[in-house]
Amino acid sequence: MSGATVVIGADADALVAAHYLARAGRRALVVDEREAPDAPALEPGWIPPRVVRDLALERHGLVVHAPDPWAAAPLPDGGRLELARDLARSAASTARASRRAAHRRPQFCGRMARLARVLELLYAGPPPDPLARAPGELARMAGLAWRVRRLGRRAIEDLLRVLPMPAADLLDDWFESDELKGLLGLGGVMHLAQGPRSGGTAFALLHGHVGSPPGVFRPPRSNLVEVLARLPGIEVRRGARVARITVRARRAAGIVLATGEEIAADCVVSGIDPRRTLLELVDPAWLDPELVRAVRNVRARGVVARATLLLDREPGFSALTLAPSLDDLERAHDDAKYGRVPQRPALEAHAVDEAADAAGRRRVDVHVQYAPHALAEGAWDSARRAALGDQVVALLAAHLPGGAAAVVERSVRTPLDLEAARGWPQGQMHHAELALDQALWMRPVPALAQYRTPIRALYLGGPATHPGGGIAGAAGANAAREIIRDARRGRL
Amino acid sequence: MLRTTPFHARTAALCASHAWRRWAGYVVASSYELSHDREYHAIRSAAALLDVSPLCKYLVAGRDAARLLDRMVPRDVSRAGIGQVLYTPWCDAAGKVLDDGTIARLDETVFRVTAAEPGLRWLEANAAGLDVSIEDTSDATAALALQGPSARDILERACGADLAGLRYFRLTAARIAGHPVTISRTGYTGDLGYEIWLDAADALPVWDALVAAGTPYGITPAGMLALDVARIEAGLMLLDVDYVSARKALIESQTSSPYELDLGWTVDLGKETFVGRDALAAEAARGPAWRFVGIAVDWDSFERLFAEAGLAPRVPLAAWRTSVPLYGDGGQVGYATSGVWSPLLKQYIALAHVEARPAAPGPAREREGTREHRRRRAAAHVVKKPFFDPERKRA
Amino acid sequence: MKPYDAIVIGGGHNGLVCAAYLARAGRRVLVLERRERVGGAAFSEQVFPGFTFTVYSYVVSLLRPEIIRDLELPRHGLHVLPLESTLTPLANGDHLAQWSDHDQNRRALARHSPRDAEAYDEFGRTLHQMARAVKPLLGMVPPDPASLAPGDLAGLARLARHFRGMGRGVFHALHKLLTMSAADYLDEWFESEALKGTKSASGIIGTLLGPRSPGTAYVLLHHYMGELDGVFRAWGFAKGGNGSVSAAIAAAARALGAEIRTGTPVARVLVESGRATGVALESGEEIRAGRVVSSADPRRTFLELVGEAHLPGELVEAVRRFRFRGASAKVNLALDALPDFTCLPGPGAHLRGAISISPSVEYLERAYDQAKYGEFSRRPYMDIVIPSMIDPSMAPPGKHVASIFAQYAPYRLNGGWTDARREALGDAVIDTLAEYAPNLKSIILHRQVVTPADIERDVGLSEGSIFQGELSLQQLFSVRPAPGWSKYRTPVEGLYMCGAGTHPGGGVMGAPGRLAALTMLGARR
Structure with missing residues (x-):
């Protein structure tokens, strides 16, 4: 397999996509408008083990920072509620906040872990398409359904009940300690323009739990971006601002930089947000006005x-x-x-x-x-x-x-600074808020959920695609796999 | 409360029949006289004056005005010269018709778009990323249609200009009673005719001037009933009657593509992109599933039907707008959506959708109708549209 | 005497519908109502001489047409008169009106935004398609997704086929509707604040959630549900008030042979070796029956009438966390004259429809902000109808009654509901409304304020929840009222549920009662 791919943006997902494509034998050029990487040394996000393995990240110096205790909150009596990664160890501390909480926490953590496991299954590949007719996709969905059912009646019932709930209701069901609920509740609204009493924030709480051991409701932090940037196999050009994506004969043909320089490619992957990609870098004439409307309606409020x-x-x-x-x-x-x-x-x-x-x-x-914002x-x-x-x-x-x-x-x-510095729309780190109506096959909008766009050879692979921000590199890896599949079938 | 058009003060005074109907939220006369008969004949023999103000009108202006319209409609707008008018449908991404109307190039970067249904939102949706302004001028602009063999003589008298050089689907600026108007050689009757676009504030003096200039030529205000007969004779379809907008359709089978409406000639697949292009290219390759045709009922068969019941044939003098099944050899093959007795052609004609099965045999069809409380079938056949196409329309 | 086949606990409309259907199938049925009159929350009363108040519920939203037909309710006095418009007065003296006539409505909306006027039709079409997609679910006994029983698997397969058959556009639109907030969903369609405010109001009714909370968009759909059943203009007002709905159903039930005893509170359900055998009344009397069906809400049914001892722990847990959170209050007024709205002075057609105090989404959200922390809204959302404009028999000639539904008035008010707090709420409602209709205070002859605490005490609805439990996504369909028990059955053999706390919930009037009866009739002994 050969061919040149341009990847726009040098965040985790984009870099992962570039590396996967490079490993499949494609030339991958990453362009990023920032002169230097502007990320803090450690970014939050759980990295799926498959990505770590496939790209041999550990060998290249990946450091995953999982503090223990993973969270602490001051108590009114002057002490601290400290939550250790080991459930048993944090029981004593939890008891300081509330004896009942300490008693109920293991059960709560077990049930949440099982739900997070369901999400993890769904996050491992491209989003399922419930309306798909292709036998392969149907088989994949049947497999997913079977694995979910195997988690038992309680998990299915919890799934139906918990996902649409407000995090506040979920936590109120289980706990009395304000400090514990506040600490966990923040996990349900992280990067969301919603309060903990808003529906669907329980889903966000679980999203942040995916990949972590039972009871740990914050993703780990890692130097992933830094490792990916220096991992050999791809070329990264910084200070290169993309002015537009060229479309020729109804397919993406490369990019033009703000300097006027043209870079030809037979495939373009955008790791930046879909609105900018499709409404600013591409001539919207190529898109159905209804899709333009839908992309404009993607909620990305920075908070x-x-x-x-x-x-x-x-x-x-x-x-x-x-x-x-x-x-x-x-x-x-x-x-x-x-x-x-x-x-x-x-x-x-x-x-x-x-x-x-x-x-x-x-x-x-x-x-x-x-x-x-x-x-x-x-x-x-x-x-x-x-x-x-x-x-x-x-x-x-x-x-x-x-x-x-x-x-x-x-x-x-401020969100405004983050928008300017990181290219996050309205300062929204996930490019599209992680809400139930913008998750799975709806992320960021149904027509773009499978990483493909209406323009051939133009793909989305940033955090606005499934499974979204917070699951570092998964969207990029999924997008790359779809590109490789398309290339193999001569559909690139 | 329904709205009245800028000509209401005149039309209301003339409307002896008190027969009004709704059109896009306005009331307009169905017929002025007690029967629409004479109003129809005025269209074909003298000149009829029709108030068509309820049409939706938009002014699209700006550097990218042509690009916007080119993106929106399947016809090539960029090739339209200044002063040219294009008739065109426009589609959704699935290539199904949303609406149809005209696009008039008033200037290099200024267009007037007319539509049957309000379309501001769709125009704006298509304007993403373009430098263009869209103004809804539906209320501010009044419109009249002057249609019939004498239309040119009357209009030349009213505006004091020579219109012989104004070709079919072209427009020109003029003045009537001192008020600026735009005259386009367009219409919905399939006859020699013009449409006059003017500021709503000037409506009454312009109407009066046209009536004064036209009286010696037999100008006759005409209502919607007369227009309906004429437009069927001209083979012109009507939104909500002959087809359902894809915006309103509740199921896919209610929608139609331009090909299915006999508007394939408006689809320019040579354009690199426009809304619905991919779907239409695919449809062009495989052939449309439906055709939109003219149907004429065989008189002998029709007469026999009534004779069997001891009656003389009864023909619809006003156009009907219901769906009527058409049968072929293998059962129902289509449906007619509007039909009328053509007083000029002495023929019972209808516009119809028929399945475009390549194997569908011959032109013979049977049309169902009610005769003395019972449904009966009369023979019918496909005829070329328009049913009536006088040379003067284009000459 | 022949023993009863079934005892129905509660003579609200769902209980009566259930009883009527059972009686219609030849069963011997006894309805036991705690109060002196049937009707539950669908209840009209002359609180003030000459003026009939529809004390609690006040409009007939979606009384199932099949129930009207099956039980021949018009023969028993039911006549639903349509509400034709919604008027939203605005603070600046302007107003937004929505009319049932398409042209009139389009013109009224275009005054605020021509785009919204256009989008309104497309919005209506989309909701119509979704209502079509959802309707089969309302008439269906929900399958249990966690069960491996052949019936449930077949039900799930049918459900999957249904969803896959509805087409991509509708499926995705439905996903959005189920998971979005009313505010976000409407933002995708409209730009006029007044329109978004008024439309989003239907998403918050009966729920302690603000219009910006995900999950509130779904209820918008209910407005479009009725039209599919040929109930064009779904919102209506029952002649004589909503009490006449209950009266008609009760008359139908009696005509079909059901026995109704009022003033007969049930103390508990008799359970013997895991089986319901009848009920014990508060008077001590015991009445036996083959089946017992409760129209009371899940909390009352399971925790009070049955008792934890007879129930699995998981169900008890699920019932405990079932959210009620009543948030709505009623203010009923006897008026000396018509209210005069600044935005549309004088009498007129607008007074025959609903009047909605919902000038913007933010107005509603701010009303909710206060309720979140246990206070009632100082400037509440209100839905007002003047029944005497539609049915003059509701008030003496020339006089009027007004029914004001107000939100938010949280059940859990800081410090609890007292007489003083109730009147303070009444004042807030009147003060707010008087901003739009300045003559209001001078025409009030009598005022009745009903808080969620009053509803709980008088009607028996837990926490005053008008839907017997919030209509939020996690409490709908297969999980209403509890996972595994969504099919009107209970772990106690012979005990059934038929209240709004079961699928498809409140607001879909009579459907739970009917589905429960059909389930019981289909079940083998």
């Missing part, structure tokens, strides 16, 4: 800001969540929904597990939710950015040794 703090001492935690209760989360979302920065955003801080820098400073990455009054500017930084430091100060004074430097990225 997350990121802060990086440099401390002059050890932070005293590996992970710390400040989401004291479901109500607190919900109220923060209320603010964001009307375009306001919340009084008390939910925070999740991670101490970056690397040696202190030359000055002996430690880095802490903070996920800040909810920060709306568009403000109802005014717009994001340096003053508002700084004010958000103040809020983050003020909220964290009580939990840092030395308080606010320990923070010697900080930087904040």
Whole structure:
């Protein structure tokens, strides 16, 4: 197999797609408009073992950071609720928050793990197409259905009941501890413009659980992007902004860079968001206006800001969540929904597990939710950015040794900054919100769910495709496999 | 409350029949006189003045105006010259007709689109990524049709210009009673005729000027009933009557492609892309499943049917708009969607959809109808459309 | 005396429908109603002399036409009059009107947005197609997806065939409708805030969810369901109020031979060796019957009337977490004159339809924000009808009654419902409405406020949930009311359920009662 493929974007999915194509004997050129990789050293996302194996990532220095305890939350009595990766070990800590929680948690974790297992089965390949008529696809679906049924009556019942639920209802069914529910509830709304009382957030909670051991409701963090970028076999061109995708004789024929340079290719894979790919880089004349409408309607609302703090001492935690209760989360979302920065955003801080820098400073990455992309009054500017930084430091100060004074430097990225720096539409990391109506065969829209576009040889392979963001590299690997299949059948 | 057109003050005064009907949310006269008879004959022998203001009208302007329309419709709009008018259907991605109408190139980058149904949303959907402005001028623009052999003489008198050079499906700017109008040599009657587009505010003086200029020539205001007879004679289809818009169809079999509506001539597969192209190219390759044809009922057979019951034949003087089955050798082979007794041709004619089975034998068909409470079949055959096609239409 | 074949607990419309169908099949049926009158929440009463209030439910949304035909309800006095319009007054003095006539409606919408006027038809077509796709499910006893029984597998196969046969467009549209929020779904179609607000309101009725919460889009579909059954203009008002619906069904049931005892509260279901054998009344009397069918909601049926001891732990757990969360209140007014709306002054056709206080999605969402944290909405969503405009017999000549459905009034109010809080809610409703109809306060002769706590106490609906449990996706079809028990049967042999807490739920009036009766009639002894 030969032929040149251009991959647009150098995020995890795009790079994985490029590597798979390169391994299938295609020339793969990755173009990215950023001059240098702009990702933090560690990005969250579970990497399917198959991708790790196929690309021999471990041999090339993949470091998966799975902190233990994986989460901690301050308790009103001054202690901390610490959740260890080992369920038994965290029982004692859970009991501090609530005896009942400690008692019920193992059962809850077991049932959720089984549901996450169902998602994992669905995430291993391209999305099932319930209306497919092809025998191969029917057989695959029958296989999936059989494997799901084997998980037992309870799993099927849970699946029907839990997926559409609000995370808040699910957690209220099981637990009383506000701190525990707040901590888990944040997992249900991560990167979502929804509060924990919104339907479908239980699905998001499970999505973040896929691939993790029972009881761990946050994906691990890894240096995947960095490893993929230096893994040999592909060419990566940075600072190359794509102006358009050329379409000739009704098929993608390459790209034109903003500089005017043309790069011919017999296949183009876009790892950037579908709206930009199809509505800006391609002449929409090639698309059905209804598809254009559907792509425009893909929901991608950014609600997350990121802060990086440099401390002059050890932070005293590996992970710390400040989401004291479901109500607190919900109220923060209320603010964001009307375009306001919340009084008390939910925070999740991670101490970056690397040696202190030359000055002996430690880095802490903070996920800040909810920060709306568009403000109802005014717009994001340096003053508002700084004010958000103040809020983050003020909220964290009580939990840092030395308080606010320990923070010697900080930087904040608003959704707007993230959009500009990372190319995330409206600052939405997953390119398309991970909601039930934008999952599986609906992701990002039904007509694009199988990675193909109406333009021959143009594929989507970014986080907006199944299984989506948070499952690092899976969408890229799926897209690459579909391309290779098409090439084999002479349909490329 | 239904709306009235800008000519209502005049049409209401003339409407002796009090017979009104709805058209796109407006009331328009079905016939002015007690019977539509004379109004029809005016179309074919003198000139009829018809209020066609309820048509939906859009002004599409801007650098990419031609590209937008070219993307939307199967005809090649880019080749239309300034002052040219194109009749065309437009389709969804499945190649099924959404609506049909005309596109008039008023200037290099300005077009007027007419449609039977409101289509602002679809125009805008097609405008993705283009530099174009779309204005709904349905209310602001009034429209009249002046149709019939004397139409040119009347219009020349009314606007004081020579229209001999205005060819079929071309338009020109003019003034009537001092008011600027656009005159296009188009119509829905299959006769010599013009359509006059004007500012709604100028409606009444323009109407009055046309009536004054036309009175010596026998100008007659005509309603929808007369128009319906004429358009069937002309073989022209009507949305919601002869076909269902793909936008409204509830099941696939209710939809029609341009090929199935005998509009294959409007489909330019040489264009690289337009909405529905792939589907239409595939259909062109395999041949359409249906044809849209003219049907004439055999008089002898029809007369015999009535004679058997001791009656003289009764023909529909006003057009019917119901679905009527057509039979061939192997059972039902199609259905007629509108039909009428042509007073000019002395023939019972209908527009019909018939299956395009390559093996379907000959032109012989049987058409079902009600005779004295019972359904009976009369012989019918396919005839060339238009049923009536006078030279003056194009000359 | 011949023993009863079946005892129906509860004389609400579902219980009565169930009893009527059983009686029609020749069964000897006894209906036991706690209150002095039948009707449950479909109940009309002269609370104020001369003025008939439809105290709780106030419109006939989707009373199944087959029930009307089968039970010959018109012969027993049922006459449903259509509601022809919806008026949404806006804060700026403008209004949005939706009419049943296509041209009139299009024109009214085009005033706000020509695009919306066009999209409205396509939206209607899409929902019509989806309603067509969903309708067979409403009339179907849901199969159990976790079961391996041949009947369930066949049901699942039928279901799969059905979904696969509906075509890609409809299938995907249905997926969206089931999983999206009403606000997001409507955003894909419309741009006018007033239209989106008013349409999304139907997604939140009876549910403690805001229009931006996924799962609220599905209920939009119910508005289109009726049209498929030839009930053009599905929303109507029963002559004499909704009490006359119950009265007609009760009359039909009696005519078919059913016996109805009012003022007869049931204390518990008698269960002997895992089998229901009858009921014990609060009076101590025991009545035996071959079958017992409860139209009470799942919580009342299982946890109060049956008792945990007779039930598997999983079902008890499922019933405990079944969400009720009543969120709706009613304010009924006796009026000296017609309310005069600033946006459309004077009397007119708009007063014969529904009036919806739903100027935007954000208005509804803000109303919900307060309810989330246990407060009632200070500026609630309201759906108002003036029954006396449709049926003059509801009030003395020249006078009027108004029925105001208001949301959100959460059952779990901070500090609980008291008389003072009830009246405060009434004030909030009147104050808000008076912003749009300034003469309102001066024409009120009498006011009745009904909170979810009142509904629970008076009608017996847990937490005042008007649907006997929220109509959210995780509580529909095969999991309503609990996984494995969606087929009107219970773990107690001979005990059945026929209330809105079973498939297809509330708002689809009478369907659970009918399906339960058909299930019982089909089941072998």
